[in-house]
Amino acid sequence: MTFSPFHKFLNLIKPGNNDHARPLLNEKSICGLYYRAIQEPAPIVYFPQDLELYERIVMKVRDANLNNITRTACYIDFFKKHPEIQWSFLAHMVSRNAGYHMTDIRNNLLSHVLSKKEQKAIFSFLELCNSAIFQDVYPQLLLYEQWKNTGHSSFHLLKKFNVSIFMNSIWNDFLTTNNKQVLTIGLIMNEQHMIQKRILTDMKKPIGVEEWLFLLQDRLEFASILFPYGNQSPFSLAGLSVSHFEQVKRRILLGKKLYGILFHHSVFPSAYSFAINHSHSGSRADYWPHIYSKEDKINRLYSPTLCSVWDNMPSFTPSPADWFTDQPIEVMAPLMTMMMPYRFSMTRKWKALTSLLVKLKRD
Numbered sequence: 001m002t003f004s005p006f007h008k009f010l011n012l013i014k015p016g017n018n019d020h021a022r023p024l025l026n027e028k029s030i031c032g033l034y035y036r037a038i039q040e041p042a043p044i045v046y047f048p049q050d051l052e053l054y055e056r057i058v059m060k061v062r063d064a065n066l067n068n069i070t071r072t073a074c075y076i077d078f079f080k081k082h083p084e085i086q087w088s089f090l091a092h093m094v095s096r097n098a099g100y101h102m103t104d105i106r107n108n109l110l111s112h113v114l115s116k117k118e119q120k121a122i123f124s125f126l127e128l129c130n131s132a133i134f135q136d137v138y139p140q141l142l143l144y145e146q147w148k149n150t151g152h153s154s155f156h157l158l159k160k161f162n163v164s165i166f167m168n169s170i171w172n173d174f175l176t177t178n179n180k181q182v183l184t185i186g187l188i189m190n191e192q193h194m195i196q197k198r199i200l201t202d203m204k205k206p207i208g209v210e211e212w213l214f215l216l217q218d219r220l221e222f223a224s225i226l227f228p229y230g231n232q233s234p235f236s237l238a239g240l241s242v243s244h245f246e247q248v249k250r251r252i253l254l255g256k257k258l259y260g261i262l263f264h265h266s267v268f269p270s271a272y273s274f275a276i277n278h279s280h281s282g283s284r285a286d287y288w289p290h291i292y293s294k295e296d297k298i299n300r301l302y303s304p305t306l307c308s309v310w311d312n313m314p315s316f317t318p319s320p321a322d323w324f325t326d327q328p329i330e331v332m333a334p335l336m337t338m339m340m341p342y343r344f345s346m347t348r349k350w351k352a353l354t355s356l357l358v359k360l361k362r363d
Contacts, residue, residue: 019257021337024181030332037169037324044156054157057142061135067312068099068127071134072280078141080276082148086180087187088141090259091133092275097225098130099282099306106309108302109357123310132199132318133191136163140171140187147175162320164190181338188255189334190323196248197323225254226346227262228278228287229271235287237346238267252334260340267344282306291354301357 025033046054064074075092079085104110105119114122139161147153155171170186173179223242228235238261244250261267278286284303285292293300294308324331 018341018343020340020342022340023336024185024338025335027336030335031329033169033173033335034329034332036172037166041159041165041168044159046157046160050154050157053146053154054160057139057157057161060142061138062315064138065131065134065315067306067310068095068102068130068282069280069306071130072096072099074134074138076275078145082141082145084178084180085141085144085183086259086263087137087184089272089275090184090188090255090262091137093227093262093271094225094258095130096275096280096286098126099280100226100284100303101223102126103282103284103304103306103309106304108296108361124313127310127313128316128318129195129199131313131316132195135318136161136194137187137191139163140167144171162322164194164322164324166190166193166324182335184259185256185335185338188259189252189331192248192251192255193323193331197321198318200246224346224350225258226287226350227258227267227271228274229267231270231273234290235270235274237287237350238262238264238271238344239346240341240344253339256334256337256339257341257344260338261344264340264344288354291358298362299358301354301361 064070072092072095075088075095079088079092082088102123105114105122111119140158140163143154143157147155153175155168158168158171159165167186167190170183170190174183223245224239225242226237226239229238230236240254240257240261242254262271274287280286281294283292283294283305284301285294291301292303294303294305296302
């Protein structure tokens with residue numbers, strides 16, 4: 001049998017009993033993407049119109065990268081105009097959850113468990129990740145919009161935006177094949193590897209982050225990604241619990257599963273309807289107002305809006321290091337499959353958990 005560099009990796013990501021995997025790209029296609037990404041680039045010459053476009057995009061990114069609310073709105077606005085970029089809707093829904101986690105830190109439960117210093121450290125860490133992803137990906141989306149509107153590609157500017165060379169290959173493939181799934185998984189891979197390299201590895205995590213992740217994942221099981229869907233309130237909840245946050249391969253696998261869930265035929269239409277009809281505030285009352293309240297009420301769980309409990313953080317520029325440098329070909333293995341969990345309803349579990357918390361609050 002011919003040795004494949006992907007066999008070892010695939011053994012690590014075999015679908016569990018709750019997952020269905022289907023083929024996406026074969027090894028030949030993946031090898032082509034890899035070798036096009038690592039080949040020595042030709043010298044780039046930036047013309048005046050390139051620099052003008054670059055400055056316009058820099059200003060748009062700066063104006064939009066204020067906080068979780070503004071970023072989340074940008075993702076859904078982009079998806080409305082360009083529904084073929086499915087990652088943008090996935091990013092919108094995941095970014096909503098990032099906002100929920102930011103405000104959870106200030107709810108009645110966690111604000112009594114964590115010190116003020118720990119609360120600020122955890123918020124800063126979540127905000128940094130949310131901001132870094134936006135700063136990396138939003139220029140890519142705007143360059144795509146420019147190409148779509150003009151027919152002229154300016155993706156050579158990716159290097160100037162410190163976007164990984166990996167994405168040059170992925171975007172060029174998309175412009176040729178229009179393969180939405182490959183682009184989406186490529187973006188999932190890129191953003192998670194970027195976070196791993198520039199934040200989790202190159203920076204020291206704030207004090208309290210490890211404790212928070214352990215508390216939420218292993219004790220309260222609050223660290224879940226939830227997608228409201230259904231045609232009437234109270235909405236059903238689809239999604240998955242987060243675990244092993246520190247492992248980039250597990251985060252990519254989680255992203256692939258969430259992508260499969262969100263664009264499932266039973267979830268996507270009503271999840272999209274929810275997104276465009278319910279502005280994101282950071283409060284869980286956005287999706288379950290019968291359980292949560294933006295004000296502290298006796299018969300509701302307190303879930304404040306983001307802007308009422310956290311100020312905007314000063315802008316931060318992470319390391320420009322390219323995560324793809326010196327990566328072996330095995331790093332491309334997530335592009336071999338799409339993942340779809342057989343079971344993804346979180347409604348019953350979340351209803352039981354929140355009912356218990358409401359009862360404890362009343363008592």
